[in-house]
Amino acid sequence: MKTILYLTDLYYQAKGRVYYQEDLFIVSKLKEHFNILIGNPQQVNAYLNCADIIIFRNTGPVAAYETYFNEFVGLVREKNILTFNSFDGKADQQGKHYLPELTARGLPVIKTIDKLEHLDLLENPEKYIVKTLNGADSIGMEILSEQELRKADLTDRLIQPFIDFEYELSFYYLNNDFQYALYAPDKAKRWELTRYDFTEEDIAFADQFIKWNGLTRGITRVDACRCKDGSLQLVELEDLNPYLSLDVLSPESQEQFINNWIDVLKSV
Structure with missing residues (x-):
């Protein structure tokens, strides 16, 4: 054993x-x-x-x-x-440097920059979100006007537009295989989650980030938001220690996920 x-x-x-x-x-x-x-x-x-x-x-x-x-x-x-997880992920394991990289690649991610001179790429929103490069759990996050932004210390911080989305949702993967999806119907209550009825297009959206990351083994959570136009944009790719919200799942779904995980752990 x-x-x-x-x-x-x-x-x-x-x-x-x-x-x-x-x-x-x-x-x-x-x-x-x-x-x-x-x-x-x-x-x-x-x-x-x-x-x-x-x-x-x-x-x-x-x-x-x-x-x-x-x-x-x-x-x-x-x-x-x-x-x-294995420590070969390219996403949150390394900080949030990947968000400007994915933006530059043209992938469907909330546009993110790390220099004020690139501010025009964010298309002049009313407000901006500023996040720390190595932040987590919303630590160090601020919502600023452009005037406030230009006066702020942006050392080791990222800038995003503050967008008005419909809701947030998460896709959960085990060793790069999709397991389940959850969403927060009330966007003001991020962690009040319920099961999400995903489509093939939704999974294709999440899959592209899993493939890009190339994690050898582990659990990854793809966090996204549903925009007003119906599209999905990546919020975060959590490949270090994502909270799984297992208490939201039915007993049958919990058992299925845990059994899949046990099989993976026995095989490594």
Whole structure:
């Protein structure tokens, strides 16, 4: 039986989500198939050889322990340690540098720039959203007018138009295979989610970002918004430790997802 070191911060307070409940639920299912050790991500480096697989889950924003996290990733690569997710993603694992890159490629993403001289690319919205490059959970996010924007310190920050969308939705992938989709009918309540009846076009939208990212193994969440014209635009590609909102799923869907995950973990 394989041993898993499951990394989580059981005391992290997330907006609208209860991280520890999701992790305890997952662990309760995995323990029937694996030996489970639970650890804090800020204490893991001394225990990298204690398990066959390290699962990096609801650990909170790594910006709070960035130096330690970078050391962890370095050791994982140096020692060729098996992790889930793998640390070869090009999206949120590396910060939000990918958003201007995808914008430049012309992919359907909320247009994002990292320099004021490119402001004309955002087509003169009434308001702008400014995000930190290594932000998470809306930490450091501001909504500014153009006048305020031009006076702001934009070091290590990204600029996007503040768009009036219909709702936000998320597509969840396991090892690049689509699993389920959820959405927030009330855009003012991001984490009050329900099942989303997706179309083939919706999945094609999400698939293009999964293929671009090329993550070797792991769980990825494709966050998007439905615009007023009916199109979808990428908000974020979470490829480090996406919250899964498993409590929203039916018991049958929960079991299906967990069983798929167990099969993947047994096969690596």
